[in-house]
Amino acid sequence: MTKRTYGKEYGFKTRAVHTGNDVDAETGAIKRPITMANSYELPYDPSDMNWSSAGGNLYTRNGGSNQKYLQEKLASLENSEDCIVLSSGVAALSGLFFALLEKGDHVIFSSVTYIAVYRLLNELLNNKFGVETTIVDTTDPENVRKAIRPNTKLIHIETPGNPTLMISDIEAIAKIAHENNALLSVDNTFASPYNQRPIELGADFTIESLTKYINGHGDSMGGAIIGKTEYLDIIRAQSQINLGGVISPFNAWLIMRGSVTLPLRMKQHNENALAVAKWLESLDCVSFVAYPGLESFKGHEIAKKQMHDGYGGVLSFGLKTDHDTHNKFVSHLKVITSAVSLGHDESLIVFLGEDDERQYLYPDEFSNGFFRFSVGIEDVEDIITDIEQALKKVGLL
Ligand SMILES: *Cc1c(COP(=O)(O)O)cnc(C)c1O
Numbered sequence: 001m002t003k004r005t006y007g008k009e010y011g012f013k014t015r016a017v018h019t020g021n022d023v024d025a026e027t028g029a030i031k032r033p034i035t036m037a038n039s040y041e042l043p044y045d046p047s048d049m050n051w052s053s054a055g056g057n058l059y060t061r062n063g064g065s066n067q068k069y070l071q072e073k074l075a076s077l078e079n080s081e082d083c084i085v086l087s088s089g090v091a092a093l094s095g096l097f098f099a100l101l102e103k104g105d106h107v108i109f110s111s112v113t114y115i116a117v118y119r120l121l122n123e124l125l126n127n128k129f130g131v132e133t134t135i136v137d138t139t140d141p142e143n144v145r146k147a148i149r150p151n152t153k154l155i156h157i158e159t160p161g162n163p164t165l166m167i168s169d170i171e172a173i174a175k176i177a178h179e180n181n182a183l184l185s186v187d188n189t190f191a192s193p194y195n196q197r198p199i200e201l202g203a204d205f206t207i208e209s210l211t212k213y214i215n216g217h218g219d220s221m222g223g224a225i226i227g228k229t230e231y232l233d234i235i236r237a238q239s240q241i242n243l244g245g246v247i248s249p250f251n252a253w254l255i256m257r258g259s260v261t262l263p264l265r266m267k268q269h270n271e272n273a274l275a276v277a278k279w280l281e282s283l284d285c286v287s288f289v290a291y292p293g294l295e296s297f298k299g300h301e302i303a304k305k306q307m308h309d310g311y312g313g314v315l316s317f318g319l320k321t322d323h324d325t326h327n328k329f330v331s332h333l334k335v336i337t338s339a340v341s342l343g344h345d346e347s348l349i350v351f352l353g354e355d356d357e358r359q360y361l362y363p364d365e366f367s368n369g370f371f372r373f374s375v376g377i378e379d380v381e382d383i384i385t386d387i388e389q390a391l392k393k394v395g396l397l
Contacts, residue, residue: 005072012077012194013263020073020256034253035065054236062241066252073259074214074224077193078206082229084236085222085252087245089189089209090116092223095239096185096205097121097154100231103130105153110138110168111361112161114187114209118358121156135361139299141172148180158187160303163316163352163372164362165190165290167299170306174202183231189213190314192343194266195307199226212343213313215258216265220251265345265377270310272383273375277315279384285396287318288365298363314342318370325394326351326369332390335382342374347383349373 006018024032040057054063067085075083086092097120109121125131136143138157155177159168170186177184185205186198192213198206208214210222225235240246277291292303293311303311330338336347354369391397
């Protein structure tokens with residue numbers, strides 16, 4: 001049997017291909033198989049086993065082999081010690097919050113985040129379980145410093161933030177967190193570890209929705225918490241085994257397979273999105289373009305510092321037109337699909353209307369309705385031509 005475990009002496013692309021894979025000891029296959037079993041054979045005398053343990057093969061909710069292979073790869077790609085893979089990005093976020101926070105603890109979180117984070121921290125954990133929460137515009141680290149309380153346990157930021165792309169300075173906020181005995185978690189879904197690795201910048205936890213870039217093909221769901229084993233053991237025991245948001249072996253396998261091409265896909269997403277953002281910015285009918293790669297974007301300098309290989313595939317933009325023309329424009333698109341989610345191979349667009357309940361947390365230019373556009377890896381000329389012909393059909397070009 002050839003040993004194929006690749007350590008940090010290898011580059012990112014080599015690890016995306018090899019880490020977590022090995023020759024299958026039983027068959028000699030050069031790809032590890034999917035183990036579609038939920039239970040494992042017990043030892044001769046199982047009576048003293050810990051049924052809530054994460055060690056060893058016992059029951060798939062406690063830990064399955066495909067889940068472990070994927071964890072090995074993701075921990076390596078994020079340059080961290082350990083990883084927990086769960087059933088969705090939201091299972092990872094709620095699993096982190098549930099295990100770390102207790103009644104009376106205080107959390108500071110970014111004003112622009114994935115909607116479930118807003119629900120969890122602004123409605124559920126505070127009202128149901130007595131966790132104190134403060135929404136902060138984390139684009140200025142000083143706002144975070146001012147919001148710190150003696151009981152601040154966790155700072156949770158999302159950068160780039162969904163859907164405004166707002167950028168927060170990971171290194172500066174990690175410093176503030178640690179000076180105040182708090183932990184920092186960063187939702188890295190928009191960047192992916194190819195473009196940004198929060199733990200290298202001082203964060204304690206990285207959260208990834210694997211549903212997006214890491215799987216990359218729009219055909220499965222998963223989430224990951226990456227960080228030190230010291231904390232991840234607690235999260236594994238409390239949130240994976242006892243909350244139960246475990247990933248299926250098949251989804252772990254699909255994501256493992258999709259992640260092999262993460263570096264190639266991200267390179268194309270980065271290039272396509274930058275080209276589309278620049279082109280959109282040049283049009284008179286476009287009211288604004290939010291993309292961290294544009295020099296005109298507010299967070300560009302910080303993004304340049306912390307996003308080492310590019311700015312990702314998601315941008316938001318507005319059109320100088322009325323509500324219904326936005327929908328008409330979308331109905332004329334042929335290459336780009338109107339659907340939520342992002343980070344798929346194909347381009348996806350979603351119209352977020354004027355009455356989003358969190359509009360008050362967004363910059364002014366977002367108040368007339370806007371598009372969140374996940375630029376895919378198609379030929380960039382085809383993406384631009386598609387937008388162009390749809391704008392012409394609604395009389396904006
Ligand atoms: C999609 C998304 C999530 C949630 O992930 P799911 O896999 O859909 O549960 C979390 N954070 C960000 C930034 C996302 O875009």
